[in-house]
Amino acid sequence: MALEVPKTQYNGKIREVVLGKGEKQVTAGGETAYPFYLFEGEMPRLPRIAMEVYDTPPEEWAEAALEPFAGVTDDPVAWAKKCVTDYGAELVALQLESTDPNGLDRGADEAAEVVKKVADAIDVPLIIWGTGNQEKDTEVLRRVAETCQGKNLIIGPVVEGDHKKIGAQAIAYKHTVIASTPIDINLAKQLNILLGNLGVPDEQIIMDPTVSGIGYGIEYTYSVMERMRMAGLVQQDDKLQFPIICNLAKEVWKTKEAHIPTEEAPALGNAKKRGILMEAISAMVLLLAGGDVIIMRHPEAIRLVREMIIELMAS
């Protein structure tokens, strides 16, 4: 008798969410099986990598992370363009670092203006990530949504405390929201329900489970993402059938291991290689857990991850 390989019985599908607008728009989701389980179901499109841009010149970045962006880090528009033209970014993620109330505390109008300039300068989908301060994010993201009406930006993080105010603007001005919860599947489901109750269409929601890099608790993120996919694909839980976005780069590159120069920690090996590999491997882990869009920083790490995606999809 021939051996019959057991297969998972799926009964759900991850929703397809269109990010951005126009020729370079990207669709995320659509999976009918666990990540890269091409022998059990479909993964109709490749996971995507978004490249990070900051709205203010980075401070204390590792040498390796700065190098590829030399000359453009003080200009978000030039930086975004470089990501698209030089590094082939399929999406850009603009981190609104300057709006942090504990930092530069730049106002909503000014931040929105920068967003608009970047959005106008590139044709790929644009993700806008606030600082996580609910009050400030509400103010800034509401303004951003209005200023960039109809561009279908991907805005977040949207959390329970600010979901009504930001969600309403996303509905009115047609943007996609990033539903963000702190590594907790029950809370993730709850926020998706709340956004649905508010009237945000399912096609305008993408989930952020809150991620970390290797060595800093990535296994917790992994479990939650894995559990999200189980609920969505085999338990028909339609409140968790959303694509997943991972704001990874800043988590990896802020760690000591990604930072510390070779001469200060020779045992850790070459600093440049170290940071790149930490980012690439963390991204791979999150892809295997079900990430649909990963926000990354270093072009070399991105190249490695793209290679892996293509190899996994070819099997």
Add this chain to the structure above:
Amino acid sequence: MILIGENINIVSTTLGPAFKARDPRPIQEMAQAEIEAGIDYIDLNIGPARKAGDELMEWAVKIMREVTDKPLSLDTTNLAAIEAGLKNHGDGRALVNSISLDRMEEEFPLAKRYSAEMIGLLWGREGMPRDAAERGMIAAELIYKANEMGIPNEDIWFDPIVTPAGNVDTNQVQPCLEFMSMLQDIAPGCKSTVGLSNVSNGTPNELRPYLNRTYLMMLMKYGLYSAIVDVFDSELINIAKGKRPELVNLVHRVMGGERPDLAALDQEDAKYAKTVRVLTGESLYSHSWLEV
């Protein structure tokens, strides 16, 4: 079903200060409210009571005896406090809440000396048991020790330790049910109890009764003997006293895999059906579980 009122608790914002000030009135009033609600035992939860716990328990039991002769559940980990409670309990058998592996060497003889019944808390040496089998092992060890000291199975009420349904990582809702289903095989004659309200810890207050009541009905399927409950949930008391057989029947049918058409059900009934599916783990918990 035997009901134990949970509402006299030292962490209560109204009764805590009364305990501290040794003001009997609010505590006695709560006891009377519990009795009116139809409970069988009054739980006196004085917390760990590390300092002068014996004096506090003695006072608490005495003020109870001024207003009621209901049996009392002496709820503390302080051994001296339990003894003080037992000494002053008077007629009827008190309930020691609780005995566990860590302290059983002292707790069993004490309960025996005063001819008390006791709650066998299934808390393991390494903490919370992870499944029904671990609960079974802890129960077996407790019984072995109890029997050795001449305590019969009938005097032990096992508490499998209910955990909140709202946290998927620590949720032990199913293992507790499973343990209940095998209790009489492991420990013939032993009784059972649960700290029911814990299943809804962390859930918005107005929704907690649905989880509490549904879980009680699910546990009833396996012959739950008693429960420590919120006496102000009158519907819960009705359920426990056998006054809602149709609802219990619906819950048991959904547990058995039946999928009633939610739209065709009475609105309240549909909520219970949804709650069963959350508690069995078939549907993932969220605060809005009744709306989806």
